[in-house]
Amino acid sequence: MGLRDFLARHISRHVNVYRVDDFSVEPPEIVRMIKRVDVERMKPEISCTVSKPFDLHEMTERLKAKAVNVKFTGKNAEAKSYRIKRYVKEDVKTHRHKLAGRPQIKTVLKQSQSLPVELPNIIRSMKKRPESLKGEAVLACYGPIVEGSVLKLALNKQRGTLLVWYKPGSRQLKAKYVYLIRRLGLGGKPEWRWE
Amino acid sequence: MAANNTLGYIIVDGNDSLIRGAALVTDAKGFPVDFVRSEPLRPDQLSRILYGDSFGKYAKEKLVLESLLDAVETDPQLWICNDPDILEPLRVNSRIKSVLLEESPHVPLDAAGHIETTADPGVFLIQANANGAPFRAEFPGGVKPEEIQQTAAILTEAAETMNILEPFTRVEKALSFLASGVR
Numbered sequence: 001m002g003l004r005d006f007l008a009r010h011i012s013r014h015v016n017v018y019r020v021d022d023f024s025v026e027p028p029e030i031v032r033m034i035k036r037v038d039v040e041r042m043k044p045e046i047s048c049t050v051s052k053p054f055d056l057h058e059m060t061e062r063l064k065a066k067a068v069n070v071k072f073t074g075k076n077a078e079a080k081s082y083r084i085k086r087y088v089k090e091d092v093k094t095h096r097h098k099l100a101g102r103p104q105i106k107t108v109l110k111q112s113q114s115l116p117v118e119l120p121n122i123i124r125s126m127k128k129r130p131e132s133l134k135g136e137a138v139l140a141c142y143g144p145i146v147e148g149s150v151l152k153l154a155l156n157k158q159r160g161t162l163l164v165w166y167k168p169g170s171r172q173l174k175a176k177y178v179y180l181i182r183r184l185g186l187g188g189k190p191e192w193r194w195e
Numbered sequence: 196m197a198a199n200n201t202l203g204y205i206i207v208d209g210n211d212s213l214i215r216g217a218a219l220v221t222d223a224k225g226f227p228v229d230f231v232r233s234e235p236l237r238p239d240q241l242s243r244i245l246y247g248d249s250f251g252k253y254a255k256e257k258l259v260l261e262s263l264l265d266a267v268e269t270d271p272q273l274w275i276c277n278d279p280d281i282l283e284p285l286r287v288n289s290r291i292k293s294v295l296l297e298e299s300p301h302v303p304l305d306a307a308g309h310i311e312t313t314a315d316p317g318v319f320l321i322q323a324n325a326n327g328a329p330f331r332a333e334f335p336g337g338v339k340p341e342e343i344q345q346t347a348a349i350l351t352e353a354a355e356t357m358n359i360l361e362p363f364t365r366v367e368k369a370l371s372f373l374a375s376g377v378r
Contacts, residue, residue, distance in 0.1 A: 099245065100238035102258050103215075105231050105266040108373065112219060112230035115365050115372075119358055125327035127303070144356050146224045166226045173200075173223055175356040 116163035118156070119143065130195045136181045139190060143177030146170070147194055153178075201228060202353055203271030203291070204362045205263060206370070207255045207281050213237055214251070215374075216259040219366045220269045225357035229269040232370060233259050256284040264289050273349045277363055279333065286335040294346050296360065299331040308351040310343065321347045323354040330359070 008014045121140040129138060142162040149170035154163040162178070182190045200223040207216035217232035236254055243250050260281050274285050274293040286293040304311055304322035311320040311329070317336060320329040330350065334343060353359060 097241055100236060100242040100250075100254060100258065102262045103233040103236040105233050105262050107229075107231050107266065107268075108369070109227060109230045111373065112227040112365070112369050115227075115369060117225045117358070117361055118364060119361065122326060125303075127326055144354070144358070146356055149224060149226075166224055168226070170224075170226075173356055175224075 113168060116152075116154070116165045118159075119145070119162045119164060121160050121162075130179075132195060133179060133181060133193070136183055138179055138181050140180040141177055142180075144175035145178055146172055146174065147176045147178075148172035148174060155180075199272060200353070201269060201271040202349075202359075202362070203267070203274040204366055205260070205274060205276050205281070205285060206363065206366050207259045207263070207278060209236075209251075209255075211238070211243060211251050214254045214259055215370060216255075216263050217366050217370050218263040218267050219362055219369075220267060220271045221357070221362055223353060223356045225362055227365075229267055230369070231263055231266040232373060233262060235374070252280060255280055260284055261288055273346060275359075275363075282333065283335050292342055292346055292349075293335060295333040296350075297331050298360065299328050301329050301331075303327065304329050307354070308347060310347050319343060319347075321350055323347070323350040323359055 005016055008016065119142045121142060123138060123141040126141055140160070140162075145162075145164055146166070149166045149172045150164060151167045152165040155161075156163055176194045179193045179195060180190055181193055182188065201220050203218060203220045205216070205218045207214070209215055214236045215233050217230070219227055220229035222228050236258060238246075238250060238254065246253055255278075261284075264285075270289075270291060272292070274289055274291050275296045276282055276285055276293065277295060277297060279295055282293060282295045299320060301320055303326075304320060307322055307325045309322040309329075313320060313331075315333075317338060318331060318333045321332045322329040332343075332346065332350075334346070350359060
C-alpha cells in the first residue's frame with residue numbers, strides 16, 4: 001500500500017478498488033466418492049495326507065475337507081456348515097513279510113561221483129612197512145584203496161596226493177595200499193607197487 | 196532207507212549273510228551214494244534284525260541242517276560232522292549215531308579200534324586205523340557207552356577201505372565247484 005492510498009483511506013475514507021481478472025489458482029476438483037466393498041464367497045479346499053509306516057505309496061490315505069457356505073459378514077467370518085469327503089485310494093493292506101525260510105535242496109549225485117577221492121601221502125605215519133619192500137626206497141604210500149574198483153589213478157605232484165576215481169557200482173571191498181618206490185642200486189625210475 | 200557200511204558227512208557253514216550246506220553219504224570205499232546240497236541261504240536285513248544274534252545258529256540248525264536231513268534218501272549208519280554247533284541237532288533230528296570227528300595231535304594208541312577217554316566230557320580218542328594218529332571224537336551230550344563202542348567199530352571197519360576224513364574235502368570242493376556256477 002502506497003502513501004496516497006494510506007492517506008485517502010484514513011482521511012477521506014476512500015478505498016481504491018482494483019479489478020482483478022486473472023485468477024491463477026484453479027478451482028478444486030470435485031470428485032464423487034463411492035464407497036463399495038467387494039464381498040467374495042469363500043470356498044477353500046483343504047486336503048491332508050496321512051502316511052503310515054513302511055510303504056508311503058500304498059499306505060497313503062487322502063482326506064479332503066471341503067468347506068461350503070462360508071460367508072464373511074462385516075464383523076467376522078463364520079462357517080455355517082461344512083462337509084468332509086474321505087477318499088481312500090486303496091484299502092489298507094497288511095503285509096506278511098517272508099522271513100528267511102528253508103533253502104532249496106538239490107540232489108547232485110552225478111557231480112559228486114565225478115570228483116576223485118584225494119588221498120594224502122601217509123608214509124610218515126606208517127608204523128611198519130611191508131616186508132616185501134625191504135631194500136627199496138619207499139617214496140610215498142597211499143591208501144587204503146580198493147584196487148578192484150579203481151577206474152583211474154593220478155598223482156597230484158603239486159600237492160603230493162593221489163587222486164582215485166572209482167567205478168560206480170563196483171562191489172569189491174578188498175583194500176590195499178599203493179607204494180611209490182625206487183629200487184636201490186639200480187638207478188631205475190620210480191614205480192608203483194600194490195601191497 | 197538205511198544202508199550198511201555207509202558213512203554220512205555233513206557240512207553247514209557260512210556267516211550271517213550267507214549260509215549253505217551239503218550232505219554226502221558214501222559207501223565203504225568213500226564213493227558217493229547220495230549227495231544233497233542246499234542253495235545258498237541269504238537272509239534279508241529284516242530277518243537278521245528280528246532274529247538278532249541267534250540267526251546264524253537258527254539258520255544252521257533249523258533251516259539248512261533239517262532240510263538236508265529231510266532230503267537225504269540213503270540214511271548212513273553214522274553221521275560225521277566237523278562243526279560243534281550242529282552235533283546235537285544232528286543227533287536229535289537224524290536219530291542216527293552222530294560224531295564230530297577231527298584229527299588229533301595225539302600219539303597213536305595201541306591198536307585199531309582202541310578208545311581212550313580225554314579230560315573233556317564226551318570227547319574220546321579213537322584209533323580207527325593201525326597207522327597214524329587217533330581221531331578226536333566228540334559225541335552229543337548223554338551218549339551211552341555202547342554207542343561210543345559201536346561208533347568206534349564202524350570207524351575202524353571203514354578205515355580198512357577208505358580214508359575216513361577225506362570226504363569232507365570233497366564236499367567242500369563240490370560246494371565250491373557248484374557255487375562257481377559251472378555245471
